[in-house]
Every structure is written in C-alpha cells, then in structure tokens.
Amino acid sequence: MLHERHPCFVFRFMNGRFPLFCFETRFWGITLGDLSPEDSHVIITAMEDQHRKFMKAALKEAQKAYEKKECPIGCVIVKDGKVFVRAHNLKLTKSNALMHAEVIAIDKACKKLGDWRLNDMDMYVTLEPCTMCSGAIVQSRIRKVYFGAYEPKSGAVCSCNDIFNVEHGHNHHVEFEGGVMEEECSELMLQFFKEMRERNKLK
Numbered sequence: 001m002l003h004e005r006h007p008c009f010v011f012r013f014m015n016g017r018f019p020l021f022c023f024e025t026r027f028w029g030i031t032l033g034d035l036s037p038e039d040s041h042v043i044i045t046a047m048e049d050q051h052r053k054f055m056k057a058a059l060k061e062a063q064k065a066y067e068k069k070e071c072p073i074g075c076v077i078v079k080d081g082k083v084f085v086r087a088h089n090l091k092l093t094k095s096n097a098l099m100h101a102e103v104i105a106i107d108k109a110c111k112k113l114g115d116w117r118l119n120d121m122d123m124y125v126t127l128e129p130c131t132m133c134s135g136a137i138v139q140s141r142i143r144k145v146y147f148g149a150y151e152p153k154s155g156a157v158c159s160c161n162d163i164f165n166v167e168h169g170h171n172h173h174v175e176f177e178g179g180v181m182e183e184e185c186s187e188l189m190l191q192f193f194k195e196m197r198e199r200n201k202l203k
C-alpha cells in the first residue's frame, strides 16, 4: 500500500530495483524489492527527505536574516525538483514593509522566468505566511506551499485566516502543508525574540 497522500507510480524493471515517480512532489526515487509496507515506508521517507532538503535551504535563508537582525524568515521556490530562487526577510534592511521573504522570492522567480504565472512551482517557507504573502502566493499561482512553524497570531493560511480557500473568490487553489521541520523553524524564531527582549532590556 502506498501512502494515500502521495500518489506514486513505480516502474517494474531494472532487475529488482524500482524507479519511482511521485506525482505530487514530482520527484524520482528508487526502492528495492516488492512494495511491502516497509518498502512503501522507504518511499515515503525518501519524499519526506526531499521536503526536509528544501526546508533546510529555506532555514539557511532564515539564518541570513537572523544575522542581519531581521525577523528570521527564509523561503525557497522549487521548480522541477530544484531550488529556483531563494530569499529572506529584508524589511528592516530595506526599510520597506513589502520585503517579506515570500514576496521577494516571488518577485525573483517572475523575473527569472519572465512570466507572472508560477503554476508548476512549490514554495518552502519557514513560517506560515501572513495575509499579504498569502495573497501574493495566490496571485502568482504557486502550486503548493510547505511551511515550517505555525503563526498563531497572524498566520493567514490556516491559523487566523484561510486566504488560500477558493471560497474567497479567487480562481486558483493553492495547496498547503504546515509543520515541515516545525521544531527547527520555531527554534530560530524563539531564539530571535529572546535575544530581542534581552537587547531591549539593556536599553
């Protein structure tokens, strides 16, 4: 049995090795032997590893923001199984309220592609997007958003709002999955706010 959420197709050749294509993630993988529950687990683990790989790239971007004393949010947009663009929050550095990691990444991706439609791309971002970024994600027609930490105070994907919901009147449905490497993503945010409080105490 394969995982219900990951429709995969396994090609049965190559002398006992099974090349696998996942239609959701569009990643290729290889498993060995028959597709027993254990093998299915291997496949699912391989796909989770891909999600972790891209979230780690987003976390690296968040770390860059952290080093600039910006709120540590990082983001990558993935196309054809590869990182297409990277970005991190630059709101303070640029003195510009629009410079959230997701908006910068969308801007970079549109420029690089020469098109405003990012239909076949997925976004990995360390924190649940805000209202502005969720709107920009819908407008750019990103296929799926994977986010790390939930944002209970202003998250607009599922915590405080549900901007991706087509019932709001837009004609593009963005899929999402929260909690990817949640602990690591939350840890960086907590560390940032702890240091900010300490800095403010010293003033």
Ligand SMILES: [Zn+2]
Pocket (backbone or CB within 6 Å): 100, 101, 102, 129, 130, 131, 132, 133, 134
């Ligand atoms: Zn935002």
